[in-house]
Amino acid sequence: MNLPLFIARRYLFSKKSHNAINVISLISVGGIAIATMAMVCVLSVFNGFGGIVEGMFSAFDPDLKITARTGKVFDYHTPEFDRALRVEGIGMISESLEENALYKFEERQVPVLVKGVSEEFRLMTEMDKLMVDGKFRLSEDVVNYTTLGAGLAITLGVRAGFIHPIEIYAPKRDVNVNLANPSAAFTREEIQIGGVFSLNQPDTDDRMAIVPIHLARELFRYDNEVSSLDIKLEPDASAKRVKSAIEAVLGPDFLVEDRYEQQIESFRMLQIEKWVTFLILAFILLIAVFNVVGSLSMLIVEKMADIGSLKNMGADNHLIARIFLYEGWLIALSGIVIGIATGLILCLLQQHFGLLRLSNVPGAYIVDAYPVIVRFWDIVTVFVVVGLISLLTIVYPINNLKKRLKIADA
Incomplete structure (x- = not known):
């Protein structure tokens, strides 16, 4: 039997002669529980908000993306590249070509980031989930379509x-602007509006317009060049392993x-x-x-008084300090x-019933209630941090007790 632990457990649950000690002990337990x-x-x-952000980007971003360092x-x-792509x-694999251009509709004109993509982009991403108006399409017969970010469309x-x-x-690249005829320095094309998408990211929603890559190459006078190669992995493939293999082939x-x-x-x-x-x-903890x-x-x-009785029965100072x-x-x-049990219960209730809501207006935000994702290592981190803080704090009164016992023995 661990005698110090047995006595400490009795002290914790036994009724004290001074009720204030009971109250302070309960407050101590409650304070730690609430903070935990x-x-x-x-x-x-x-974690829940991170999951939402990851979900939105995963519908738009490829599994792997290859770009030039310079x-x-x-x-x-x-x-x-032939070896790397095998x-x-x-x-x-999907081609992507990004360049800046100017979009003009009636009297309104806005600088945009044109993203030219190949037909594989439709199969690689989940654009249908991001569409808020119309549908995603690149071209039909001889008609080209552009898909605009929500902010850009507004x-x-x-x-x-x-x-x-x-x-x-x-x-036009490598063409000097003629001040007498500045329009000659630009390539002009017309394109129909296919749809509007939203990532809920201002940098993308306010600037990006997706077009067919063949049109982007005509606009910016490129032949086979790309800004990036987007890669979709097979279902059971390891992104880390494929990434390392491609880097080994392509070099720095x-x-x-x-x-x-x-x-x-x-x-x-x-x-x-x-x-x-x-x-x-x-x-706060x-x-x-x-x-x-x-x-x-x-x-x-x-x-x-109990300490005196224990010392008379042969208990040393180390045993008494361990009790407290x-x-x-x-x-x-x-x-x-x-605290951990209560936190997990609240997270479970939030996941299933959405008790805390972001807004009383349905659809005002991406999600109506605060998202929650419980991760095992976060719980371990909380347990370790709270335990260490508690341990380091408890050492102070124990050291004072040891000093008092030494003085009493002297």
Whole structure:
């Protein structure tokens, strides 16, 4: 039998002669439990928002994306690319060519980022999920279509199905502007409006327009060049393994990015916000844990007679210190367990019933209720951090007790 733990457990659950100690002990457990519960819920909510962002980008971004480290475009019709694109695990390849141009509709004109894509783009992405008006299409017979970001469509004042086409003005490469006739420095094309999509990302929604890649090459005077090669992997392929294999073939001149790396700024910002919030809650927890110090200190004062009895029965100072150390650990552990259990229950209720809502107006946001995703390692992190903070705080009154016992023995 572990005697110090047995006595500490009896002290924790026995009725104290001073009721204030009971109250402070309950407050200590409650404070730790609430802070722990808040950590679990906050981390899970940030995971939920991260899952939504990842889901939106996964519908638009390819599994892997190859770009040149220097320069805007490259020609991939080379022996190196032939070998790289035969790597096992690659299911489909789509060409992409991005350049700046000017869109003009009636009296409105807006600079846009034109993204020319091949027909494989339709099969590689889930554009149908992102469409808010019309449908995604590139060309039908001799008619070319453009798909606009939602913000860009609003700025131009257009919708899918408008009869009048949009005029595209693209600057001619390697051509000096003639001030007497500046329009000669631009290539002009007309294109119909196919649909409007939304990623809920201003950089994309306000600037991007998708067009057929053959039209983009005509506009910007390219032959076979691309800005990027988009790769869709086979269902059972490892993105990390395929990425490493392609990098080994292409060498340092080309950059191969997975979905996380393509949107690294968005994910990094979300992670920073998540862990900064976690640190703020950790400071709040530190304040709550100081209640344990008060509870232990008062308990030590109350149990001085018991300490004397234990010493008369042969208990040494180390055993007595361990009793109150275990007492503090039991208070902290009770709060941690209750907090984690309560946090998990609240997360489960939020997942199934959406108790906390972002808005009372349905459809005002991407999701109506706060999203929640519970991750095992977040729970482990909460348990370890709360446990360490509690342990380090409890050491203070225990050291004071050891000093008092040494003085009493002297």
